[in-house]
Amino acid sequence: MxxxxxxxxxxxxxxxxxNLFVLAQSAAHGARAGFCVILGLCTGIMVQTxxxxAGVSALVAASPTAFFVMQCFGAAYLLYLAYRSFQVRAGTVVASEASECHPERSHEVTESKDLGQGHPSARKLYLRGIIMNLSNPKVILFMLSFIPPAVRLDRPIHPSLQTAIFGAEFIVATMIVFGSVALLAGAVKKFLLNSPKANRNLNWFSGCVFVLLAVALFLV
Structure with missing residues (x-):
């Protein structure tokens, strides 16, 4: 194994x-945001496993209608995230980060969040990771092509338990690799904290990544 x-x-x-999703979120909102997304993605992997x-993944993959519906839902959600990223003003991004060092300015950040222009909460980021994973039909195809071939009937472990173990190993590997991506992108974000223009560009980068991912859902 x-x-x-x-x-x-x-x-x-x-x-x-x-990993592009984690990169975009970490670059726009910091490493902590990236880890919240990673936890959501790993939760999605648990559900996918x-x-x-249960055999549900095979049924979905065999249904063109179900596959297309998942593509549409996933693309719509990614385009929504892109829209939100493009709407963020650089000034509010810097204010949100600054509040961590200056608690007395927290009311400014609260106002920004009320306008939908501050950092998303940890709960929202976690849910983004879950939705990102579960709404991507290609993840189902990947799981079907990646895990079952590794299951061996000659092992003393039941095939279902082997599948669960491989799913757990995949989660650990995801945490290691994606966590490194989040830390790296978060370090870049922190370095550029006092540059409104850089923060604006990071949010535009994030939005563009979401648009590309939405288009990629319909590509073979």
Missing amino acids: LEFFIAALVVGIAPGPD GLLV
Whole structure:
């Protein structure tokens, strides 16, 4: 099973929708935001593993209608996130970060959040990760092609338990790789904290990534 874990690390390093999503969120909102998204993505992987064991993933993958509906839902959600990113003003982003160092200015951040222009809460970021994972039909195809082939009937462990173990290994690999991405992007964000123009560009970068990911859902 060590071979599977190494393969999972390689898959995590390869550029894909999930790590680009973590990169965009961490660059726009900091490493902490990135880890909230990662926890959501890992929760999604847990659900996907359960669906795989139950045989639901195979049914969805075999239904063109269900697959298309998931594509549309996922693309709509990503475009919504892109719209939100494009709407963020650089000044409010800097104010949000500054409040961590200056609690007396927290009321300014609260006003920005009320306008939908501050940092999203940890709960929202966590839910973004879950929705990002579960609304991407390509994740279902990936899980079907990546985990079942690693299951061996000659092992003393039941195939369903093997699938669950591989899912857990994949989650650990995801945490390691995506966590590194979040820390790196968060460090860049922190370095550029006092540059309103840089913060604005990071949010535009995040929005563009969301648009590209939405389009990628319909590409083979």
